[in-house]
Amino acid sequence: MKLHLSLLAMALAVTSTSAVLADDSLKAGKADLRSAGPMTFGPDGVLFVGDSMGAAVFALDTGDTTAMPGSAADIVAINKKVAALLGTSENQILINDLTVNPLSKRAYISVSRGRGPDAAAVIVRTAADGKLEMLGLDNIRHARVALPNAPDPNSKSAFGGSKRLDAITDIAFVDGKVIVAGLSNEEFSSNLRSIAYPFAAADRGTSIEIFHGSHGGFETNSPVRTFIPYKVKNQDVILAAYTCTPLVIFRTADLTPGNKVKGKTIAELGAGNRPLDMIAYSKGGSDFILMNNSSRGVMKLSVANLDSYAAITSPTDITGVPYETVKGLSGVKHLALLDNAHAVMLVDAGGSEDLKVASLP
Amino acid sequence: MLEGDPPEFLVRGATGLSRAAGPDFKSIFTVSLDEPGVQAMAGTYRMDGNTLAFRPQFPLEPGVTYRAEFRLGDERARAVFAIPKPDVVPSTHVLNIYPTTSVLPENTLKLYIHFSAPIARGGAYRWIHLIDDTGAEVQLPFLELDEELWDPQFQRLTVLFDPGRIKRELVPNQEMGPPLVAGRTYTLVIDQGWPDVRGAPLREGAQKKFKVGPPDRVALDLKNWKVTAPNGATRQPVMLDFPEPIDQALLERLIAVTDASGQAVRGAVNLDRGETRWMFTPELAWRNGSYLLVIPSTLEDLAGNMVGRLFDVDTFDRVQQHITVETHTLAFTVAR
Numbered sequence: 001m002k003l004h005l006s007l008l009a010m011a012l013a014v015t016s017t018s019a020v021l022a023d024d025s026l027k028a029g030k031a032d033l034r035s036a037g038p039m040t041f042g043p044d045g046v047l048f049v050g051d052s053m054g055a056a057v058f059a060l061d062t063g064d065t066t067a068m069p070g071s072a073a074d075i076v077a078i079n080k081k082v083a084a085l086l087g088t089s090e091n092q093i094l095i096n097d098l099t100v101n102p103l104s105k106r107a108y109i110s111v112s113r114g115r116g117p118d119a120a121a122v123i124v125r126t127a128a129d130g131k132l133e134m135l136g137l138d139n140i141r142h143a144r145v146a147l148p149n150a151p152d153p154n155s156k157s158a159f160g161g162s163k164r165l166d167a168i169t170d171i172a173f174v175d176g177k178v179i180v181a182g183l184s185n186e187e188f189s190s191n192l193r194s195i196a197y198p199f200a201a202a203d204r205g206t207s208i209e210i211f212h213g214s215h216g217g218f219e220t221n222s223p224v225r226t227f228i229p230y231k232v233k234n235q236d237v238i239l240a241a242y243t244c245t246p247l248v249i250f251r252t253a254d255l256t257p258g259n260k261v262k263g264k265t266i267a268e269l270g271a272g273n274r275p276l277d278m279i280a281y282s283k284g285g286s287d288f289i290l291m292n293n294s295s296r297g298v299m300k301l302s303v304a305n306l307d308s309y310a311a312i313t314s315p316t317d318i319t320g321v322p323y324e325t326v327k328g329l330s331g332v333k334h335l336a337l338l339d340n341a342h343a344v345m346l347v348d349a350g351g352s353e354d355l356k357v358a359s360l361p
Numbered sequence: 362m363l364e365g366d367p368p369e370f371l372v373r374g375a376t377g378l379s380r381a382a383g384p385d386f387k388s389i390f391t392v393s394l395d396e397p398g399v400q401a402m403a404g405t406y407r408m409d410g411n412t413l414a415f416r417p418q419f420p421l422e423p424g425v426t427y428r429a430e431f432r433l434g435d436e437r438a439r440a441v442f443a444i445p446k447p448d449v450v451p452s453t454h455v456l457n458i459y460p461t462t463s464v465l466p467e468n469t470l471k472l473y474i475h476f477s478a479p480i481a482r483g484g485a486y487r488w489i490h491l492i493d494d495t496g497a498e499v500q501l502p503f504l505e506l507d508e509e510l511w512d513p514q515f516q517r518l519t520v521l522f523d524p525g526r527i528k529r530e531l532v533p534n535q536e537m538g539p540p541l542v543a544g545r546t547y548t549l550v551i552d553q554g555w556p557d558v559r560g561a562p563l564r565e566g567a568q569k570k571f572k573v574g575p576p577d578r579v580a581l582d583l584k585n586w587k588v589t590a591p592n593g594a595t596r597q598p599v600m601l602d603f604p605e606p607i608d609q610a611l612l613e614r615l616i617a618v619t620d621a622s623g624q625a626v627r628g629a630v631n632l633d634r635g636e637t638r639w640m641f642t643p644e645l646a647w648r649n650g651s652y653l654l655v656i657p658s659t660l661e662d663l664a665g666n667m668v669g670r671l672f673d674v675d676t677f678d679r680v681q682q683h684i685t686v687e688t689h690t691l692a693f694t695v696a697r
Binding site: 052115119162185188 | 392393394396399400401402403404417418419421422424425427470471479481482483504505506507508509510511512513514515517519521524558608610611614659661665
């Protein structure tokens with residue numbers, strides 16, 4: 001099957017305060033996460049966790065830096081096993097994200113124990129023999145960086161408690177920066193932040209405003225839904241999928257103060273469907289992106305020569321990038337790269353959520 | 362035995378415990394859900410005299426049955442504890458659905474559903490339906506986000522119409538058309554079965570019927586707004602009237618009042634007339650003098666159009682702009 005894709009020019013403007021590098025920024029103590037959402041691994045077993053309820057990003061030293069054989073395996077009904085570990089019923093468990101520690105190959109899942117505002121934030125990881133264990137948060141080397149609540153010129157006035165919250169939708173680590181995508185429950189606006197790591201106290205993250213439009217006459221400062229750092233001809237780029245517009249590519253190096261980035265749209269994802277996660281891999285000498293979707297299965301995109309597409313000059317220009325929908329994969333809610341031949345997936349199998357290890361297609 | 366607050370699982374009277382030097386408690390005493398083949402619960406152990414105690418990592422869950430098993434040499438004990446689940450009476454209900462106006466533009470961007478008590482996160486969209494005037498349910502009108510855009514108290518859900526179906530020029534919009542069509546009438550239906558955080562369904566469902574007008578593709582313009590100043594030495598509200606409804610959440614939060622010295626005036630905001638009127642009542646009586654309403658350009662109307670900037674516009678030539686939240690001001694004077 002061929003995917004029709006329109007190439008749209010886009011650009012983004014950036015403002016920033018640069019972070020001061022802080023060595024030894026991780027301090028032992030209680031990591032007070034109010035919620036555990038999107039996660040990604042950084043260097044040396046450091047796990048970054050987005051905390052939407054606490055408007056913060058945590059860096060947690062998992063101490064998990066050596067391979068654990070047998071820790072990446074299928075676990076049927078992992079949601080029930082998490083509920084058992086946390087001493088509750090499965091309807092009180094919400095699995096928020098899945099990632100894999102590239103050093104140990106253990107799968108990490110972020111969990112809400114409870115479904116209300118006081119739900120406990122828990123991180124569970126796989127151990128050998130299909131067992132699960134909690135990542136202890138009571139005494140762990142960690143650092144926290146607060147995200148600004150909102151560009152609110154009114155913050156000095158006392159109009160009562162704010163109902164505003166940014167839902168963190170994705171997080172990635174690339175080139176010494178934690179990049180966080182968020183979606184406000186009030187303003188409909190882009191919210192992409194780049195935070196230098198190690199965290200510096202004063203650094204609340206570069207705020208990046210993204211415009212992508214065509215001469216056809218629309219503008220979108222739409223929120224990023226999910227994104228992935230990637231390399232095109234040795235150049236770091238970010239592939240971002242938007243809540244309402246296509247997959248867009250822009251250069252990571254351009255996420256600097258006062259700069260602008262020209263990007264491209266490489267796929268139109270369609271309404272009634274949301275891209276959920278992306279992983280990049282090579283197979284047989286070719287490069288692919290695997291992307292799971294809310295309602296259009298798992299797509300395998302061939303991503304050779306991403307830089308070869310020209311910007312369109314009118315909305316009618318259409319070009320194509322090949323993709324196929326992977327057979328036999330449905331209900332994939334979360335997707336993470338395990339190694340150069342396998343992915344780990346959280347699959348909704350009709351009431352039960354299964355952890356599955358699958359060969360990369 | 363189950364004792365304490367929070368409860369701990371206790372083993373008493375096991376003679377072997379005192380002889381066991383530094384035993385691996387996990388291997389002799391486990392607490393789990395009372396189900397076959399489950400992993401032991403996370404928690405911590407301690408010895409208190411001759412009593413071995415297990416404290417679960419998390420509070421015990423009403424309605425769940427737990428099993429405690431002790432095994433050390435020949436000494437064995439097994440007990441099951443059912444934690445009673447109190448009856449919960451449905452009491453939570455929908456307080457308001459914003460916008461409250463009965464005519465929405467075709468390109469309406471979002472709705473806010475306010476509840477009287479916290480709702481359980483997870484699966485929100487299955488309880489929300491948009492029914493058209495033929496009685497048919499509109500398919501996938503909303504952007505269904507797993508994160509679910511709740512407020513920090515889980516008492517307000519923000520529901521976004523799928524922006525891909527609203528924006529002009531986007532392929533999805535051309536394929537599926539907008540979720541709302543001008544000239545037609547719709548009913549937003551909230552199911553009574555939606556569980557609150559206690560697990561109880563709503564006291565009753567809720568509906569909001571509305572007509573759809575033409576799309577709104579006009580930026581907000583302060584020239585069309587009207588300020589009504591209060592009298593001095595009173596706590597009358599200062600009022601700001603708009604020619605169209607404004608996004609309720611942003612309207613309640615974003616507009617500030619400052620006095621001549623630039624100090625913020627403390628007070629309370631109320632909205633009226635279908636979010637076309639903003640009213641600010643000061644904590645202290647107004648003093649005579651000049652004041653400003655400070656209005657960020659990020660204020661949005663129902664279609665996401667901001668002050669001086671359309672939601673749906675070509676900004677291709679403006680990409681070198683830095684991020685700035687511009688503010689606008691409207692002056693008013695308080696006199697007797």
